Each structure stands twice: as C-alpha cells, then as structure tokens.
Amino acid sequence: PSSSVKEDELCAPTDVGGAVANVTMSAGKLGEKVVVKGPSIMKRLFLGFFSKEIREDFQRRSSVYASDWTDAYNNKRQIVPAILFLYFACLAPAVSFGTIASQLTNGSIGVVEFLLASGVSGMLYAALCGQPMAFIAPTGLTLAFISGLFRFCSLKSIPFFPVYAWVGLWTSFFMVSLGMSGSSKFIRFCTRFTDEVFNGLLSLNFIYEAVSSLRRNFQNAPDPSNLTMPFVALSMALTTFYSTLQVTAFQTSKYFNKRVRTVVKDFGPVAILVCMSILNLLPSIRQFAVPTLGSMGVPNAFQLSGGRNFLIPLTSISVGTRFLCALPAVLLTGLFFMDQNISVRVVNNPENGLKKGPAYNIDMVALGLITAGLSVVGLPWMCGATVQSLNHLRAMTTSHFNEETQTVEIDSVTETRFTGFTIHALIAATIGALPLLSFLPIPVVSGVFLFLGRKLMTGNSFLKRIGDGIAERKRLSKDHPIHVLGRKKMNIFTYLQVFCLFGLWTFKQNPATAIFFPSVIAMLMVIRSFILPRFFSEKEFVALGDPTPT
Numbered sequence: 436p437s438s439s440v441k442e443d444e445l446c447a448p449t450d451v452g453g454a455v456a457n458v459t460m461s462a463g464k465l466g467e468k469v470v471v472k473g474p475s476i477m478k479r480l481f482l483g484f485f486s487k488e489i490r491e492d493f494q495r496r497s498s499v500y501a502s503d504w505t506d507a508y509n510n511k512r513q514i515v516p517a518i519l520f521l522y523f524a525c526l527a528p529a530v531s532f533g534t535i536a537s538q539l540t541n542g543s544i545g546v547v548e549f550l551l552a553s554g555v556s557g558m559l560y561a562a563l564c565g566q567p568m569a570f571i572a573p574t575g576l577t578l579a580f581i582s583g584l585f586r587f588c589s590l591k592s593i594p595f596f597p598v599y600a601w602v603g604l605w606t607s608f609f610m611v612s613l614g615m616s617g618s619s620k621f622i623r624f625c626t627r628f629t630d631e632v633f634n635g636l637l638s639l640n641f642i643y644e645a646v647s648s649l650r651r652n653f654q655n656a657p658d659p660s661n662l663t664m665p666f667v668a669l670s671m672a673l674t675t676f677y678s679t680l681q682v683t684a685f686q687t688s689k690y691f692n693k694r695v696r697t698v699v700k701d702f703g704p705v706a707i708l709v710c711m712s713i714l715n716l717l718p719s720i721r722q723f724a725v726p727t728l729g730s731m732g733v734p735n736a737f738q739l740s741g742g743r744n745f746l747i748p749l750t751s752i753s754v755g756t757r758f759l760c761a762l763p764a765v766l767l768t769g770l771f772f773m774d775q776n777i778s779v780r781v782v783n784n785p786e787n788g789l790k791k792g793p794a795y796n797i798d799m800v801a802l803g804l805i806t807a808g809l810s811v812v813g814l815p816w817m818c819g820a821t822v823q824s825l826n827h828l829r830a831m832t833t834s835h836f837n838e839e840t841q842t843v844e845i846d847s848v849t850e851t852r853f854t855g856f857t858i859h860a861l862i863a864a865t866i867g868a869l870p871l872l873s874f875l876p877i878p879v880v881s882g883v884f885l886f887l888g889r890k891l892m893t894g895n896s897f898l899k900r901i902g903d904g905i906a907e908r909k910r911l912s913k914d915h916p917i918h919v920l921g922r923k924k925m926n927i928f929t930y931l932q933v934f935c936l937f938g939l940w941t942f943k944q945n946p947a948t949a950i951f952f953p954s955v956i957a958m959l960m961v962i963r964s965f966i967l968p969r970f971f972s973e974k975e976f977v978a979l980g981d982p983t984p985t
Contacts, residue, residue: 485615486615486616486617486796487617488617488619488620488796489614489615489617489796489797489800492565492793492794492795492796492797493794493797495791495792495793495794496565496791496792496794496797499791502791503567503791503850503851503852503853504851504852504853506849506850506851506853507849507851507852507853507854508853509849510831510849512701513701513830513831513833513849514849514851514853514854516698516701516702516705516830517701517827517830517831517854518854518857518858518861519702519705520701520702520704520705520826520830521823521826521827521830521854521858522858522861522862523704523705523708523883524704524823524826524883524887525553525557525570525572525820525823525858525859525862526550526862526865527880527883527884527887528572528573528574528820528823528884528887529546529549529550529553529572529573529862530546530549530550530728530872530875530880531644531648531880531884532549532573532574532575532578532815533545533546533547533548533549533550533573533815534546534728535578535644536548536549536578536581536582536815537740539578539581539582539585540581540582540585540595541585542740542741543585543595543596543740543741544581544740544813544814544815545740546728547737547738547739547740547866547869548739548740548813548814548815549573549815550862550863550865550866551814551863551866552573552809552814552815552816552817553572553573553817553859553862553863554859554860554861554862554863554864554865554866555814555859555863556571556805556808556809556814556817556859557570557571557572557817557855557856557858557859557862558856558859558860558863559801559804559805559808560801560802560805560817560855560859561852561855561856561859562852562856563797563800563801563804563805564794564797564798564801564802565793565794565795565796565797565798565801566779566782566783566793566794566795566798567850567851567852567855568782568789568824568827568828568831568848568850568855569778569779569782569798569819569820569824569827570819570820570823570824570827570855571775571802571805571817571818571819571820572817572818572820572823573815573817573820574637574640574774574818574819574820575637575640575641575644575943576636576637576640576770576774576818576943577770577774577815577816577817577818578815579943580766580767580770581599581815581816584598584599584602584763587763593752593756594751594752596743596747596748596813597747597748597749597751597752598752598756598760599747599810599813600747600749600810600811600813601749601752601756601757601760601764601810602760602763602764602767602810603764603767603806603807603809603810603811603816604760604807604810604811605760605761605764606764606767606768606771606803606806606810606816607803607804607806607807607810608803609764609765609768609803610768610771610772610799610800610802610803610806611799611800611803611804613768613772613799613803614796614797614798614799614800614803615796615800617796618772618796618799619776619795619796619798619799620795622772622776622777622780622795623984624960624964624984625773625776625777625780625959625960626960626963626981626982626983626984627896627979627980627981628932628959628962628963628967628981629777629956629959629960629963630777630780630781631895631896631897631898631932632897632932632935632936632939632959633773633774633777633956633959634777634781634821634891634895635892635895635897635898635932635936636936636939636940636943637821637822637891638822638888638889638891638892638895639888639936639940640888641822641884641885641887641888641891642884642885642888642889644881644884645672645881645882645884645885645888646881648877648878648880648881648884649665649668649669649672649878649881652664652665652668652669652726652878653665663723664723664724664725667720667723667725668725668726668876668877668878669878671711671714671715671725671876671878671879671882672878672879672881672882672885673882673885674711674882675707675708675711675878675879675881675882675883675885675886676882676883676885676886676889678703678707679703679704679707679882679883679886680886680889680890682699682700682703682704682706682707683700683703683704683829683890684700685699685700685703686699686700686834687834687836687843693835701830708879708883711876711879711882712874712875712876712879715727715874715876715879716874725876725877725878726876726877726878727873727874727875727876727877728872728873728874728875728877728880729873729874730877737866737867737869739813743813745812745813746811746812747810747811747812747813749811766951766954767816769954769956769957770818770956771802771806771818771819772799773956773957774818774819775798775799775802775818775819776795776798776799776819777819777821778818778819778820778821778824779793779795779798779819779824780793780795781821781824781825782824782825782828787828787832787845787848788832788845788847788848789848789850790848790850791850798819802817802818802819805817821891822887822888822890822891823887825890825891826887826890827854827855828848830854831848831849831850831851831854832845832847832848833845833846833847833848833849834846896979896980897929897932900916900925900929901929901933903915903917903925904922904925904926904929908922916975916978916979916980918978919974919975919978920971920975920978920979924971924975925979927970928967928971928979931962931967935959935962938955939955939956939959942955963981964983968983
C-alpha cells in the first residue's frame with residue numbers, strides 16, 4: 436500500500452499539470468471565440484433589445500439633431516414672438532389644470548406642481564424626443580385619470596401618492612417597452628376617423644373648462660341681483676378670445692404689407708394678454724373685483740401642496756399593492772399611447788410641410804422616461820398636447836396667400852428644439868415669479884382656452900361636415916365626399932362620429948367611469964376597423980379622407 440501511495444504522489448504533479456494545460460487550452464479557445472464571435476453576439480443582443488423601427492428612428496433623427504438646435508438662430512425674428520406667445524399658451528393650461536386638480540385632489544396636487552412638471556418635463560422632452568415640434572403638457576384626459584385614481588384611493592383608504600408613484604413607474608416601464616419594440620407602427624390603424632373624434636374631444640374639453648370657469652363667476656356672485664362682475668369677466672374673456680383669433684389670422688389679410696402683417700401675427704397675441712392684464716389693474720375695472728390667479732390660491736413662494744416631502748415613500752405600501760398598481764397602469768398606458776401618437780401624428784401630417792421626418796418610437800421612450808421621473812416625486816403626469824403642438828407648428832410656419840387659388844400655402848417650417856426648450860424653461864422659471872403671476876385675470880386665461888379650443892377645430896373635416904350636411908349640394912366643391920356617398924350616407928358617417936364624441940365625453944365626465952376612460956378610446960379603432968367596413972366601401976372611405984391602412 437505504501438508503494439502505491441508513493442506512485443500516486445509521484446503522478447499527482449503530472450496530472451495537475453495536465454489539468455492546468457487543458458483548462459488553459461479551453462480558456463484560450465473560449466477567449467478566441469469571444470474575441471471572434473463577441474461582436475456578433477453583442478449585435479444580436481442589441482438588435483433583440485432595440486427593434487428595427489426604433490433603430491430607423493435614431494438613424495433618421497440623429498443626422499439632424501444638431502440642426503434642430505441651430506436652425507433657430509437663422510430665424511430670430513420668428514423665434515422670439517413665438518416663444519412669448521406660446522409661453523402664455525402653455526402657461527394657461529398648467530395654471531388652470533393646476534387650480535382644478537387642487538380642488539379634485541383636496542389640495543394634494545396644485546398649481547406649483549403643475550408649473551414645475553410642465554417646465555421640467557417640457558425641457559427634457561425637447562432635448563430627448565424624436566419630433567421637437569410636438570409638446571407635452573397637462574391634459575384634461577390625464578387630469579380625469581388622476582382624479583379617478585385619487586377617488587379610488589380615498590374610498591379604499593390607501594395612501595394616494597405611493598399608489599400614484601407605482602402606477603407611474605409601471606406606466607413608464609410599459610411605455611419604454613412599447614417604444615423599444617417599435618409598437619408605434621400600429622398607430623397606423625388609428626385612422627382619420629379616430630383622429631378627428633379624439634381632437635374634437637380635446638377641443639370640447641378646452642371650451643368646456645373655459646365656459647365652466649366663466650359660469651362659476653355667475654354662480655358664486657355675492658349678490659345675485661348684481662351681476663356686474665361676472666359680465667365684466669365674460670367681456671374680458673370674449674375680448675381676449677376674439678382679439679387673439681383676429682391677430683393670428685391677420686397674416687392672410689389684405690391690409691398693410693407682408694412685414695407688418697407678420698409682426699402683428701407674431702406679437703399680437705402677447706400684446707393682447709399684457710394689455711388685458713394691465714386693463715384689469717385700472718381703478719375703473721379693479722372695482723369690479725375680477726378674479727385673478729392670486730384670488731385662486733396661487734402661492735407667493737415655492738412650496739409643494741400640503742408641505743409634503745419631494746420624494747414619495749415608495750415602500751410605504753405592501754408588495755402586493757405595488758404589483759396591483761400595474762392594472763391601472765395598463766389603462767394609463769393606453770391613454771398615453773393613443774394621446775401621444777395621435778398628437779404627434781397630427782404634427783407629422785404631410786400637409787404641414789415638415790422635412791426632417793418622424794420618430795414615433797423615440798417619442799414614446801422619451802415620454803416613458805419622463806413619466807418615471809415625475810412619478811417618484813409626485814408631480815402630475817404630462818402627455819402629448821395636440822393644441823399646443825399645433826400652435827407651435829403654426830407659429831414656426833412661414834406662409835403666403837395665393838391669389839389664384841385663394842388658399843394659404845406653406846413656404847417653410849423652422850423645425851427646432853430651441854423654442855420648446857426655452858418656452859418650458861420660462862414656465863419652470865415662473866415659479867420664481869409667482870407674485871407677478873397672481874395678477875393675471877382668470878377670464879384672460881379662459882379666453883386663451885377658448886382660442887386654443889377653437890383653433891383645434893381648424894382642419895377637422897368631421898366638424899366641417901356637420902354643416903355641409905345641410906348645405907346646398909351644388910355649392911360644395913367637386914371633391915366633396917357628398918358627391919360619392921350621397922347626403923344620407925355621408926350624414927350617417929358624420930353623426931356616428933358625433934355619437935362617439937359625446938359618448939367619450941359622457942364616459943370621461945362620469946366620476947365612476949373616468950379611470951377606465953382610456954380603454955374606451957381604443958373602441959374607436961375597433962369601430963373603424965371592424966364595423967364600418969361592413970357598411971362603407973373603400974372608395975367611400977377614400978372620399979371621406981379616411982382610407983383603410985394596409
């Protein structure tokens with residue numbers, strides 16, 4: 436036995452040496468494979484994580500990213516007035532929705548949160564998004580979801596902000612995943628039928644909020660027999676609305692020369708807002724005590740509602756509740772997916788004359804990342820803002836009136852990130868000027884809302900067809916759909932859109948169903964894709980400007 440042990444001891448070094456040699460050889464071969472095949476493996480992982488669609492978006496927009504910033508310096512005369520007007524146009528919804536949210540959430544989220552969220556998220560979106568001509572902002576649809584979530588948490592005695600944060604984080608995860616997978620390609624099934632109803636809903640929401648604000652002046656009048664103040668406020672709102680509508684359309688008028696018309700169109704809206712605010716400070720008007728933002732509880736210094744901490748305690752709810760938050764997040768993701776893609780698609784419409792190309796999936800990813808940041812600090816969510824986006828697009832568009840065709844033709848569009856970034860930087864900086872903001876009359880904000888709602892109706896053929904349905908046939912253009920469908924069938928299509936619009940509105944306004952509202956928007960796509968083709972031919976859809984996507 437002793438001799439065999441000695442033989443084993445003598446052989447051990449040889450065996451160990453052989454094993455080391457084998458391991459070294461295997462490691463060498465593995466290293467060689469990693470070096471040779473590593474790049475292809477990484478490429479496969481990269482291609483698996485980033486879809487073809489988002490890679491094409493990156494390629495398309497990366498080549499023009501630098502010019503997205505520098506193009507602004509070539510059109511300073513157009514940039515400056517656009518920033519000034521759009522600052523007020525974007526500020527008004529933030530302030531108004533902040534005031535409404537404070538009432539709906541019992542002071543949990545207010546004006547300061549909306550200003551901060553609008554400003555910071557708008558700056559980030561301008562830097563990260565694929566289509567810088569589009570804006571994100573607070574919307575009535577998002578506010579309806581937030582108020583529904585708050586009511587649900589109140590009924591179940593669940594802390595609101597932790598649930599809010601986890602719903603936002605799940606939504607962020609879903610949005611980024613959808614963007615990375617190239618899911619925006621499916622928005623092509625959201626045809627003009629859905630676009631027009633959805634934009635009609637947004638327009639109706641702006642007008643409703645303006646009218647509701649003016650109506651409250653009559654309802655809350657101290658002396659019902661003396662309604663002087665409510666009528667003065669109504670006059671201020673209508674004056675702001677009508678004057679802004681006129682000066683923005685002045686560029687296509689016949690008065691003065693092109694340079695004067697451009698100056699009036701660019702600086703007119705800002706001048707109206709300033710003049711109306713100064714008018715309210717005059718003793719003769721001030722005696723009527725027209726409500727201002729200061730009277731609506733806008734604070735004079737930066738402070739979050741209720742004096743809460745900036746970061747939300749994410750671990751203050753159970754693990755099970757955190758996972759259950761994914762359910763309402765699916766609904767919110769549906770709303771964001773529809774709202775964001777429809778808003779951006781309206782901007783990318785070929786009729787608008789943009790040259791640099793779309794990047795829908797990058798827009799989705801950017802919004803998802805921003806949503807995560809807003810959620811963990813309890814700030815209100817932002818989403819695609821069709822009204823502000825279209826006003827940004829029109830402010831950056833140079834056009835002329837063609838005397839022969841009697842139509843407005845686009846010359847060029849300044850596609851830049853600089854305006855969006857600067858506008859939202861000013862909104863964020865407004866927090867430092869809250870005492871000045873308190874002098875802005877509420878009726879002036881309502882007038883801007885009326886203008887934004889009316890402006891969104893422009894180009895909506897669905898709303899135009901409502902009037903054309905009772906128009907004399909021979910007075911309509913030769914390419915009008917009435918000549919293909921006939922009056923009866925065209926009106927059926929139109930009034931179906933009207934029915935869908937008011938169905939959506941009723942569902943959104945009902946507190947019991949508001950949180951499920953996003954899922955109803957998707958039903959518009961179902962109606963258009965599966966029900967309407969049974970009653971309308973493709974030729975008729977084309978005549979209506981709503982061809983079936985391939």
